[in-house]
Amino acid sequence: MSNQRPAEGDASAKTAGRDGFAVEVQDLTRTFGDFVAVDHVSFSVARGEIFGFLGANGAGKTTTIRMLCGLLLPSGGRGTVAGYDIMRDYERIKLRIGYMSQKFSLYDDLSVRENIEFYGGMYGLGRGEIADRIDNLFESIGLAEHADKLAGSLPLGWKQRMSLAASLLHDPEIIFLDEPTSGVDPVSRRSFWLLIYALADRGKTVFVTTHYMDEAEYCSRISIMKLGKIVELENPHRLKERYGVSTMQEVFLKAVAGSDI
C-alpha cells in the first residue's frame, strides 16, 4: 500500500457525479446551560471524502460528532447524515454509520473475536453473515493473529484496530472516528491512516477528529474549530498556501490566533 495522499481537487471530483452529500449540516448548535459548545456550525462532506476536524480540547469536535451520530440532541440547526435527518431519523442513521470513540470502547474481558461478533449482532447481522465477514475483516485490518486474545491484554495500537474493526463489520457508508489515534505510537498511527485510505478508496466516507497536526495533512479537507465555531474549512494544501506556511502546525496557530473570538 503506497503512501498516497489525496491529490488536490480530489474532494470536488468525488462529489461530482453522485447525488447528495454524506454529511450536511447547517447552523448546528449545542449549548449546555450558558456554555455554547458548538456555535452555528455549517459544512458538507462528500461521499468518499476524508474529512478532518482539527481543534484544541474543548473546541467542540466531539460534541459535533456526537450530534451527528444521534448521541446528543442538537440545540439548534439542521443536518442530514447518509440522507437521513439528524433530528428526526437519528435511529435510522445508526445502521449506516460506524463510530469509534476516543476511549476505544471495548470489552476488556472478551476476546477480539467475541467483541466483534457481539457488535455484529448489535447491527442485526446473522451468525452466518458474521462468520463470513469476520475473517475477511481480520485479514484486511491485520488482526488475524490476535483474534482470540483478550481485548484487555492488547497493546494500545491493536486495541485501536479492534475498535475500528468493530465499527466496520456491518459495512457502513460513513465512519466517524473521534481522535482515533490518541496515545498511539507514531508507527501505529501511520499504519492506521493507511487503513483509512483503504476505506476511502472503497468509497466510504471518513469523518475524523484529531489534534495531531500531521494527520490533518492526510485529509481531503480539514476544518479548524475554535470555541465551537469553524474558523477555516479547506483543503490542507490550499490552507498552507493561503497562510504562506509550510506546516499545518503553523496554519493552526495562525488560524486560531487570528480569529478574534
Next chain:
Amino acid sequence: MHRIFYIVQKEFRQIRRTKAYFGLIFVAPFVMLLVMGSAITTEVKHVPVVVLDRDHSPKSREIVNACAASSSFSFLGMVDSQAAAKELLDDGKVKLVIDVPAHFARDVATGAAPSVQVLVDGVDGNSAGVGLGYVTAMLAQVQARWAAERPSRMPAGPAQISVVPRMWYNPNLESKLNFVPGLIGVLLVMMTTFLTAVNIVREKEVGTLEQLMVTPLASLELMIGKIIPFAILGFAQLTMSVIAAGVVFGIWMKGGLLTFYAMAAVFALSTLGLGIFVSTLARTQQQAMFIAWFIMIFALLLSGFFVPIENMPPFIQYITYVNPLRYFITVLREIYVKGTEFRFMWREALAMGAIGVAAIVSASVRFQKRVK
C-alpha cells in the same frame, strides 16, 4: 429479539471469566447463612447473674443453687454488698442481681412475705424483660416447691385460670426458623440489585455503553438483555441458599417449590428493576455502589426481618409498602415455616410485580439513547 440474544451471550461470556461470581453463588450462601444464621437470635441465653445473699440461710442457699443450676443463667458467684453489685452492673459484667434480704427465711416461715429484689440492667429492654421473666419463673418454681413441702395449713384455695399455649408451626420457638428464610431473601437482593447497578454503570464509565447507544439497539432490549443473565445467576444463588439452609440448619421449606420459585421470580423482577433504575442515577461505579448500599440498608431495616412491621409507627409502615423485600420476607416465612399456598399470598406477588414494572418503566424513561 435477536439482539437480546447477543447481549445475553456477551454477559455470560464475561461472567464466565470473572471468578468472583462463582464465589458469590456457591460459597457466599453457605458462609453467610452459617455466620449470620447462627448469630441472629432474639433469644436470650447465658444471662450473667450474681446473688447478694444477706440471709445466709438454707432457704437463701436454695435460691443460689437454683440460679447456678439454671441453664438460662451464667452464674458468676456471690457479692457482698449492693455497691459491689452496682459496680458489676455498671461495668456490664452482670445483667441481673438477685438480692435476698436479711431475715428472709424467718419472714417466709412466719408468713410475712418478704420481697426479693431483682436488679435489672434495663438498657436492652428486650433482654431485660426476658431475663426478668427467667428469674420470676425460677423463683416461682422455688416457691412452688416450698409450698408443696409445707403441711397444708391453707384451704384448697380459690379457682385459678390457667393458660394452655399452643405454638403453631414452630413449637420450640426457634428463632432460626424466623431468620434463616429471611437471610435467603437478603442474599438475593444483594446479588441482584447491587451487581446489576454496578455492571451497567461500569459500561457507562468504560464507554461501552455509549458504543451501544450508537448501534440500533433499543433501550428495552438492553435492559432485558441485562436482566436475563443476572436473573439466572440470582436463581442459581437462591437454589444454593436453599440447599445451604437445609444442610447447615436442617431447615427445609414446608411449602411448595413451585410457589417458592414463582415468588422468587417476581421478587427478582423487582430487585433487578431497581438495580437498573439505580444505574440510571449514578455516573460512576462508586456512586452506583453507594446508592445501591443505602437502598439495601433501607430495604433490610424496614422489611420486617429484624423487627416486625406492626411494631412500627403507621407512617413508617406506609413507607415499607414500596420495599419489595418486605413482601418477600413475609412470603419466605410463610412458605418455609407455615407451608402457605400461593392463593394466600397473591397480594404480595402483585405488589412485587408492580414495583418491578414501575422500576423498569422509570428506568427506560431515564435511559434515553440520545442525551437531551
Next chain:
Amino acid sequence: MKRTFASIFRKEMIHIFRDVQSLFMVLTMPILMLLLYGYAITLDMKGIDIAIIDQSHSPESRSLVEHISSTDFFRITARDVPVDSVSRLFNSRTVRCVLVIPQDYARELVAAPGPQVQLLVDASDPNAANFINNYVGRVISEENVRLSGHSPVLFNVSPRIFYNPDMRSADFFVPGLIGLILILISSLLTSIAIVREKETGTMEQLLVSPIKPLQLILGKVLPYTMLGFIDGVLILVVGSLWFNVPITGSLVLVLTMMLIYVVTGISLGILVSTLAKNQAIAMLAAVMLTILPTVMMSGFIFPIASMPKALQYVAAIVPATYFMEIIRGIVLKGNTLANLYQPAGILLAMDVLLIVLATRLFRVRLE
C-alpha cells in the same frame, strides 16, 4: 515533613467544601436515617391482631375478654369464628393469635382447680410469640390475683430496673443507631475520598513530592474524620432531643469516643478500598464484611451473649461491638473511663493497626 502533610490536608479540605452535593448528602443523610430508623426499630409490640373464640358467653368470660383488650397491645380482629377456621386465619395472616374460652369457663370458676383457656399462637415469628405468651400470662395472673383476693405467695419478687426504667426501645436503639450510621457514613466518606484520589491523580503526587505514604494516608483520613465527627455530633443532638434519650454520662467522653470510632470507620474504609480497587465484586464482599456484621453481630439488636461462642469471637473483631458498649454505657449508664477503658483501648488499638496496615499496603501497591 509537616509541610507536605499540611498541604495535602488543606487540599482535601478545599475539595470537600467545593463538592456541595456530596457535602449536603453527607450532612443530611445521617439525620434522615436516624429519624427513620429511630422510629422503625422498636421491639415494643402493639396492635397485635387476635381472634377471640368465646364459647362460654358468660359475664365472666366477657370480663376476661375486656381485661385482655383493655390495653392497645391487642386488636380484636375476629370474634367467635369457628375453631376450624383458625388455620385459614393464620395462613391469610389475618390474626397472629387466637384465644379460646371454653364453654364451661364460668362453671369451672366456682371452685379449684379452675378453668383452662387455650392460646393458639402463630409462632412463625417466635419473638412475637414469646411476647404474646408473656403478655397473656401477665393478664391472667392479674385476673388470678383478683380472683383469689390476696396472692398466697411465700415471698414477692420486686424488680428494680436500672438505667432505662421504662425499658424504652428508643433508649436502647438510638445510641446503637449512632454507631451504625457513623460506620455507614465513614464508608461513604472514604468512597468520596478515593474517587477524589482517582480524579486528582494521587500517583502523581507521590512521584513528584518526597511524601511518605503515612502522611498521605493521614492527610486523607483526618479531613474526612472531621466531617464524620460533625455528623456524629449532629446525630447525637437530634437523637437525644427528638427521641428524648438522656445523656447521663460525660458529654466530653461521648464526643471523644465518637472521634476514635469515626477514625476507625474511615481507616477501615480506606484500607478496604486500597485492597479492593479493581473489582466491584471485591467491593461487594467488603461491604458485606463491614455493614452486615455491624448490623447483625455488634450487639446492635441481637445480644452477643446469645450467639454461639465461635461467633462471639467474630463479634470481637467488629469495631462497632465496642462502640455499642461504650456509647450505651456512657449515655444510659453514666459510665466513666474507669468502666470503659477496655473497649476504648481496643478501639484505639484498632485505629493504630488499621492506619499502619493501610500505609503498608499502599507502599506495596506503589511497587
